[in-house]
Amino acid sequence: MSESQKTTIVYNDKITRQFIAASVVFGIVGMLVGAWAALQLAFWPANITEYFSFGRIRPLHTNAVIFAFVGNMIFAGVYYSTQRLLKVRLPSDLLGAIHFWGWQLIIVAAAITLPLGITQSKEYAELEWPIDIAIAGIWLVFAYNFFWMLKRRNEKQLYVALWFYIASIVTVTVLHVVNSMAIPVGLFKSYSVFGGVQDALVQWWYGHNAVAFFLTTPVLGIMYYFIPKVSNRPVFSYRLSIIHFWALVFIYIWAGPHHLLNTALPDWAQTLGMIFSLMLWAPSWGGMLNGLLTLRGAWDQLRTDPILKFFAAGVTFYGMATFEGPLLSIKAVSSLAHYTDWIIGHVHAGALGWNGFMAAGMFYWLVPRLYGTKLYNKEAANLHFYIGTFGILLYVVSMWVAGITQGLMWRAELPEGGLQYPNFLETLLELRLMYWMRLVGGTLYLCGFILMAWNLIMTAKSGKAVDGTTEVATVGLPPEKNRKSWKELIIAQPMQVSVVVLLIAAAAGFTTSLASSAMLVTFVVAAVLIIVFQSLKEGRKGPSWHSIIEGRAAFFTVLVVVAVLIGGVAEIVPSIIAGPSAMRSTTNVPYTALELEGRDVYLAEGCYNCHSQMIRPFTWEVARYGAPSTPEESVFDHPFQWGSKRTGPDLAREGPIKSAAWHYEHMLDPRASSKGSNMPPYPHLAKKTIDFSKTEGKMRGMRFVGVPYTALEVQAAEVSANEQAMTIVQELKETANVDIAPNTKLVALIAYLKRLGNPPIVEVASNETASEEPTTEETK
Amino acid sequence: MSSEPLRKDEIQGQIVHVYDGIEEADNALPHWWLATFFGAILFAVFYWMFHQSFAVADYPHEAYTKARLAAMEKGGPVTDEDLIALSEDVPMVASGKAIFMKECTKCHGTKAEGKEGPNLTDEFWIHGGAPSEIFKTISDGTPKGMPNWGPKMGKGATKQVAAYVLTLRNTNVAGKAPQGDKWVAPTE
Numbered sequence: 001m002s003e004s005q006k007t008t009i010v011y012n013d014k015i016t017r018q019f020i021a022a023s024v025v026f027g028i029v030g031m032l033v034g035a036w037a038a039l040q041l042a043f044w045p046a047n048i049t050e051y052f053s054f055g056r057i058r059p060l061h062t063n064a065v066i067f068a069f070v071g072n073m074i075f076a077g078v079y080y081s082t083q084r085l086l087k088v089r090l091p092s093d094l095l096g097a098i099h100f101w102g103w104q105l106i107i108v109a110a111a112i113t114l115p116l117g118i119t120q121s122k123e124y125a126e127l128e129w130p131i132d133i134a135i136a137g138i139w140l141v142f143a144y145n146f147f148w149m150l151k152r153r154n155e156k157q158l159y160v161a162l163w164f165y166i167a168s169i170v171t172v173t174v175l176h177v178v179n180s181m182a183i184p185v186g187l188f189k190s191y192s193v194f195g196g197v198q199d200a201l202v203q204w205w206y207g208h209n210a211v212a213f214f215l216t217t218p219v220l221g222i223m224y225y226f227i228p229k230v231s232n233r234p235v236f237s238y239r240l241s242i243i244h245f246w247a248l249v250f251i252y253i254w255a256g257p258h259h260l261l262n263t264a265l266p267d268w269a270q271t272l273g274m275i276f277s278l279m280l281w282a283p284s285w286g287g288m289l290n291g292l293l294t295l296r297g298a299w300d301q302l303r304t305d306p307i308l309k310f311f312a313a314g315v316t317f318y319g320m321a322t323f324e325g326p327l328l329s330i331k332a333v334s335s336l337a338h339y340t341d342w343i344i345g346h347v348h349a350g351a352l353g354w355n356g357f358m359a360a361g362m363f364y365w366l367v368p369r370l371y372g373t374k375l376y377n378k379e380a381a382n383l384h385f386y387i388g389t390f391g392i393l394l395y396v397v398s399m400w401v402a403g404i405t406q407g408l409m410w411r412a413e414l415p416e417g418g419l420q421y422p423n424f425l426e427t428l429l430e431l432r433l434m435y436w437m438r439l440v441g442g443t444l445y446l447c448g449f450i451l452m453a454w455n456l457i458m459t460a461k462s463g464k465a466v467d468g469t470t471e472v473a474t475v476g477l478p479p480e481k482n483r484k485s486w487k488e489l490i491i492a493q494p495m496q497v498s499v500v501v502l503l504i505a506a507a508a509g510f511t512t513s514l515a516s517s518a519m520l521v522t523f524v525v526a527a528v529l530i531i532v533f534q535s536l537k538e539g540r541k542g543p544s545w546h547s548i549i550e551g552r553a554a555f556f557t558v559l560v561v562v563a564v565l566i567g568g569v570a571e572i573v574p575s576i577i578a579g580p581s582a583m584r585s586t587t588n589v590p591y592t593a594l595e596l597e598g599r600d601v602y603l604a605e606g607c608y609n610c611h612s613q614m615i616r617p618f619t620w621e622v623a624r625y626g627a628p629s630t631p632e633e634s635v636f637d638h639p640f641q642w643g644s645k646r647t648g649p650d651l652a653r654e655g656p657i658k659s660a661a662w663h664y665e666h667m668l669d670p671r672a673s674s675k676g677s678n679m680p681p682y683p684h685l686a687k688k689t690i691d692f693s694k695t696e697g698k699m700r701g702m703r704f705v706g707v708p709y710t711a712l713e714v715q716a717a718e719v720s721a722n723e724q725a726m727t728i729v730q731e732l733k734e735t736a737n738v739d740i741a742p743n744t745k746l747v748a749l750i751a752y753l754k755r756l757g758n759p760p761i762v763e764v765a766s767n768e769t770a771s772e773e774p775t776t777e778e779t780k
Numbered sequence: 781m782s783s784e785p786l787r788k789d790e791i792q793g794q795i796v797h798v799y800d801g802i803e804e805a806d807n808a809l810p811h812w813w814l815a816t817f818f819g820a821i822l823f824a825v826f827y828w829m830f831h832q833s834f835a836v837a838d839y840p841h842e843a844y845t846k847a848r849l850a851a852m853e854k855g856g857p858v859t860d861e862d863l864i865a866l867s868e869d870v871p872m873v874a875s876g877k878a879i880f881m882k883e884c885t886k887c888h889g890t891k892a893e894g895k896e897g898p899n900l901t902d903e904f905w906i907h908g909g910a911p912s913e914i915f916k917t918i919s920d921g922t923p924k925g926m927p928n929w930g931p932k933m934g935k936g937a938t939k940q941v942a943a944y945v946l947t948l949r950n951t952n953v954a955g956k957a958p959q960g961d962k963w964v965a966p967t968e
Binding site: 236237268274283289296 | 792796797839868
């Protein structure tokens with residue numbers, strides 16, 4: 001190695017500046033939309049036009065905050081830190097630019113399509129299939145550039161931040177691709193290939209791990225880079241990094257079913273979701289500890305430096321949210337908290353406290369450096385911190401109170417039987433004050449954020465864009481002595497033990513009941529830990545196995561993929577196999593052509609954002625909504641509509657309860673029949689029409705995903721839709737003296753609502769009556 | 781690993797790596813953290829065995845069925861509406877069916893197609909086909925040989941069996957010829 005061969009590397013920091021700017025802009029937009037949604041729940045007239053009603057605003061808010069605000073923030077952090085940790089410039093500036101502009105275009109597309117009601121109606125995966133394909137493409141561009149950096153790195157060993165980036169990139173790819181699988185039935189319309197229970201499982205496997213691998217692991221990587229950088233203190237513990245990293249990526253992927261506790265999901269999956277969530281507590285706190293304990297010896301800086309305040313508070317909020325999460329995953333706690341505002345409070349402790357504060361800390365530190373200057377106004381940053389913290393506390397506390405209050409009211413039963421608060425509205429009106437308090441908290445937080453935007457702009461203006469540089473001794477890594485081959489790494493002791501253990505688990509899975517196999521899986525977790533400890537011990541005699549694989553990016557990546565896939569495969573595959581047979585054996589009847597159209601209206605309006613369709617087996621729920629929901633009932637629902645929040649009542653058995661005339665009046669003006677309701681009015685549904693000639697294509701799409709429509713039913717779609725619509729029009733005319741055109745969206749929606757929990761009776765034995773209906777249609 | 785010399789930090793101890801100026805120490809894991817870590821894993825194993833392997837505790841829908849049963853034991857007069865609602869409640873019907881399979885198939889056949897007792901799957905009923913009449917027949921028995929199940933099984937279980945029988949009405953399983961009068965649901 002000759003000392004003379006030094007080259008200077010100039011980092012691509014432009015891309016970091018761009019992503020920071022985008023993150024700040026979309027952060028403001030996303031939070032503004034969030035405040036708007038909060039206002040709508042407290043004050044219904046804030047539902048302005050069909051495009052900005054709550055059912056469409058809420059997905060806009062979640063997508064903007066997750067993918068636009070946090071997405072751009074993590075890209076900024078990943079590009080900045082990875083180049084430096086690997087001592088290499090971004091390999092392709094062009095791919096970087098494509099990534100940046102492509103991502104912003106996707107955000108714009110989301111901002112246009114979501115208010116238009118173009119949605120797959122799967123939470124945090126609402127975007128329709130053309131945009132989904134674009135997301136996959138841009139994500140791969142990002143991944144390509146990232147792994148190219150790894151390949152060309154001038155630093156052999158990978159620092160823990162990079163492990164987290166690798167895990168995030170590969171896992172998000174898998175999650176996005178699997179959950180978005182759908183059959184297009186138009187340019188902006190598709191049906192999920194999964195249905196009912198299966199779709200619920202896939203969706204929450206995705207939904208939970210979007211939180212895990214989009215909002216958490218990349219930000220942990222950012223924490224591992226920026227906290228020691230800013231505080232100038234050594235990271236607390238390398239071995240803690242190893243243990244909590246592997247435990248986190250392996251365990252996280254299993255926890256999805258905790259969103260579906262006490263539902264019609266099979267019990268084994270519910271129990272797995274719960275116990276893996278509990279096991280997540282310590283690995284999550286491992287991250288918090290490594291962040292906070294790195295600040296040992298920097299406590300005095302904490303008093304004066306707003307940046308460290310943001311980091312310390314952000315990590316603390318992370319600890320709080322990851323304690324609350326396992327708590328909420330306990331079946332009994334979930335029975336109280338599920339469907340209530342408690343969950344909203346929980347997610348905002350994470351989003352505002354962890355993501356928002358980590359972003360702020362990172363931006364305040366980076367922008368002065370990226371512009372070769374000092375932070376414009378430190379006092380303003382301090383003020384931001386205090387307003388922000390106060391805002392979060394107001395937000396979280398009001399949602400705790402609202403959630404627990406409503407949960408307790410829902411379940412309050414009288415000693416002689418029956419509900420203490422049989423009127424749903426009564427439990428909603430109780431929360432009014434809390435809804436306003438939430439709005440105040442969120443708005444304060446937003447004000448702090450805007451203050452930051454101003455401060456960052458002034459900082460940038462006071463300096464000039466500069467790109468960082470470094471010197472590296474040689475270009476490329478020196479050839480390695482005694483390089484271990486893949487084979488040697490694979491047959492090393494830690495791998496042997498884990499493979500044996502996994503084989504036992506897999507064998508048990510095929511031979512005996514699910515019960516024992518999943519029991520073994522928990523055993524695997526324990527075993528993996530033993531291995532980790534082992535590999536650490538080995539370190540005393542030569543480099544440990546783990547430190548060797550830290551130098552082997554490809555091998556490391558493969559191991560991460562395997563660790564992540566195990567949980568996904570074990571949970572998802574059984575339901576995918578069971579799905580088709582469940583569909584074949586069911587006595588349930590698919591929706592009629594008109595009901596299917598009505599269901600699409602329900603999806604497009606985002607009714608699922610306020611209404612669940614999943615009655616849990618509790619006496620108080622049954623008293624309010626009817627018998628518990630069964631897996632059977634949603635078997636043809638592509639996508640499923642179980643919902644996750646009950647701002648309004650459950651609709652699973654709505655059909656027999658209310659008349660067409662009641663729905664007509666209620667949809668036009670909810671407050672006419674339900675005083676104090678915060679449901680948006682939907683007058684446009686009575687005017688906008690559906691083109692029934694397209695229904696046939698939709699039914700064909702449904703048939704493709706396995707819904708057993710007969711060829712005849714598909715062909716007769718238009719006729720049958722018109723016919724059923726006429727009966728509803730007539731009923732409305734007779735009972736309410738209303739004139740409405742049969743092809744309006746409202747008529748279809750009423751047909752769907754009347755069908756919920758009210759399926760046609762199938763005559764199993766007498767086949768004459770069963771075959772009667774199609775033949776009459778055929779002759780027409 | 782970097783080529784810079786590794787130092788000892790007075791708080792964090794020995795520095796084992798340096799990356800881009802970031803020093804990394806290697807402190808022992810806090811004991812309380814390890815305790816929560818292994819504790820949660822142990823709890824998970826036991827919870828799984830308790831609930832899944834040995835099914836000692838009730839699943840949510842089992843707990844629900846028991847609670848409903850307890851409530852039904854107490855409840856007032858049995859109405860048609862109650863029973864119809866019950867017949868749409870899948871867990872309730874399932875436990876009704878389990879009881880039916882155990883107690884009733886001897887006389888009514890495994891498919892309720894009728895043996896000594898009448899066929900329960902047709903439209904014809906000797907003692908009335910309204911839900912409350914079916915409940916009464918099961919509960920009080922009949923002179924011809926149907927035992928009075930009510931006192932034996934309890935009101936709740938009787939309701940569940942009635943709910944199950946309601947789901948059989950008009951499914952027309954081939955078996956014993958119809959007996960009694962044709963029962964037509966009153967129109968609303």
